[in-house]
Amino acid sequence: MKSAVETLNPTRVRLTVEVPFEELKDSLDAAYKKINQQIAVPGFRKGKIPARVIDQRVGRGAVLEEAINDALPKFYTEAVNEAGVNPLGQPDVDITDLKDGELLSFTAEVDVRPSLELPEDFSNIAVEVDAVEVTDEDVAQSIEQLRERFASTTPVERAAAEGDVVTVDLEAKVDGEVLEDGVAEGVSYTIGSGELLDGIDAAVTGLEAGGEAVFTSELKGGTAAGKEAEIGVKVTAVAERTLPELDDDFAQLASEFDTLDELKADSVKRLEQMKKYDQATAAQEKVLEALVEMIEIPVPEKLLEDEVNTRKHNLEHHQLSRMGLDIEGYLKVQEKTAEEFDAELREQAVKGIKTQFVLDELVAREKVNVGQDELTEHLLRRAASSGMSPDQFAQAVVEGGQVPVLVGEVARGKALALVVESATVKDSNGEVVDLDELDGEDETETVEASAADATEAAGTDAADTDGDAGKA
Numbered sequence: 001m002k003s004a005v006e007t008l009n010p011t012r013v014r015l016t017v018e019v020p021f022e023e024l025k026d027s028l029d030a031a032y033k034k035i036n037q038q039i040a041v042p043g044f045r046k047g048k049i050p051a052r053v054i055d056q057r058v059g060r061g062a063v064l065e066e067a068i069n070d071a072l073p074k075f076y077t078e079a080v081n082e083a084g085v086n087p088l089g090q091p092d093v094d095i096t097d098l099k100d101g102e103l104l105s106f107t108a109e110v111d112v113r114p115s116l117e118l119p120e121d122f123s124n125i126a127v128e129v130d131a132v133e134v135t136d137e138d139v140a141q142s143i144e145q146l147r148e149r150f151a152s153t154t155p156v157e158r159a160a161a162e163g164d165v166v167t168v169d170l171e172a173k174v175d176g177e178v179l180e181d182g183v184a185e186g187v188s189y190t191i192g193s194g195e196l197l198d199g200i201d202a203a204v205t206g207l208e209a210g211g212e213a214v215f216t217s218e219l220k221g222g223t224a225a226g227k228e229a230e231i232g233v234k235v236t237a238v239a240e241r242t243l244p245e246l247d248d249d250f251a252q253l254a255s256e257f258d259t260l261d262e263l264k265a266d267s268v269k270r271l272e273q274m275k276k277y278d279q280a281t282a283a284q285e286k287v288l289e290a291l292v293e294m295i296e297i298p299v300p301e302k303l304l305e306d307e308v309n310t311r312k313h314n315l316e317h318h319q320l321s322r323m324g325l326d327i328e329g330y331l332k333v334q335e336k337t338a339e340e341f342d343a344e345l346r347e348q349a350v351k352g353i354k355t356q357f358v359l360d361e362l363v364a365r366e367k368v369n370v371g372q373d374e375l376t377e378h379l380l381r382r383a384a385s386s387g388m389s390p391d392q393f394a395q396a397v398v399e400g401g402q403v404p405v406l407v408g409e410v411a412r413g414k415a416l417a418l419v420v421e422s423a424t425v426k427d428s429n430g431e432v433v434d435l436d437e438l439d440g441e442d443e444t445e446t447v448e449a450s451a452a453d454a455t456e457a458a459g460t461d462a463a464d465t466d467g468d469a470g471k472a
Contacts, residue, residue, distance in 0.1 A: 031066035111300035127286035131427035221324035359412035
């Protein structure tokens with residue numbers, strides 16, 4: 001076999017391949033064997049029909065077509081390996097010449113990874129992140145959230161007021177018709193929490209058990225998401241919420257500490273750690289953005305279109321469907337036009353592809369490897385964020401053939417961590433941020449973990465799709 005490669009542009013090549021006909025022998029034999037099992041010819045047993053008879057009955061052209069379809073992937077792969085290119089997606093193949101018994105020629109155009117020139121030194125990258133500051137307000141809010149968790153409720157026979165927990169029955173109508181999914185009974189709601197429908201607070205405030213009201217609200221989900229509905233609400237019970245007193249008894253109830261002061265001191269420490277981790281993640285995201293901006297990165301148009309379509313499909317058929325929304329309802333909630341949405345999606349896809357190209361190039365240059373412990377740790381984090389158990393998530397990953405995707409995420413995180421170590425990160429107070437000061441975790445693992453999260457957020461939808469765009 002002979003092959004040659006022609007660069008059409010920085011992200012696309014054309015392979016020209018010539019195959020001597022004798023190299024098609026195995027595929028021709030397989031084609032005759034397959035057709036032998038599919039046809040019946042009087043006078044011959046099935047599977048024992050001579051090749052010349054098959055040529056007469058089916059046609060030599062059909063046999064050649066079957067053989068070429070079988071052989072092309074092998075010859076294409078050999079040509080790719082010989083040329084040393086990194087193909088993205090499926091090739092556009094064209095048979096240019098077929099001489100029976102002599103020669104097969106074809107061309108294959110395919111997108112390829114662009115050749116990137118990475119900086120040798122990353123020390124000139126400088127980014128700024130928010131300073132870590134735990135305010136009294138932060139601590140008070142944290143303690144208040146803890147109080148909310150330990151609040152008690154007591155049934156009362158009076159009108160409902162702000163902060164009370166009411167049990168309500170709801171009925172939604174659009175254009176006078178009750179929606180099929182618009183009826184709910186026994187719903188518990190805390191007045192003022194904003195966790196249900198707009199307008200319900202005003203409707204139920206002042207009602208006693210048995211009281212009813214009607215209000216209008218835009219539905220956030222369901223079959224009529226985004227539409228104005230007439231909501232009938234009936235209060236079936238009213239309960240008063242009582243928060244525990246902020247004292248040492250509360251500290252002993254809600255924590256392992258004996259005093260309220262100890263609980264507050266622990267809250268300061270926890271909040272500081274959380275903000276340091278958020279600061280580290282922000283630093284890696286900004287370093288990553290700066291790195292991508294430093295490099296000229298052409299994006300294959302077909303790959304980009306595939307990625308845009310994949311992201312749109314996942315949004316419509318996975319994320320929005322779980323929320324009971326369609327794309328029109330989503331655009332209305334987001335207050336965006338279809339054109340603005342498409343432009344935003346395309347921008348995100350370009351960013352994701354460029355990010356992946358740069359980090360994969362860095363992984364290759366630095367010869368980054370991923371250990372089993374690192375992969376397991378990343379899988380546990382991904383499982384936690386997905387809401388699945390580690391076993392369920394691992395099974396889904398294996399069954400979907402996505403293990404290489406997770407390995408790639410970890411490798412890119414480690415590669416980005418190398419860049420961050422060389423970059424200068426300062427906070428908004430002008431102080432140099434030492435990302436190795438995260439307590440309670442191994443320094444390198446912490447930086448690599450948050451870096452992996454940052455690269456996952458900026459990358460393509462590799463973990464959510466089997467498409468070629470995701471596998472780039």
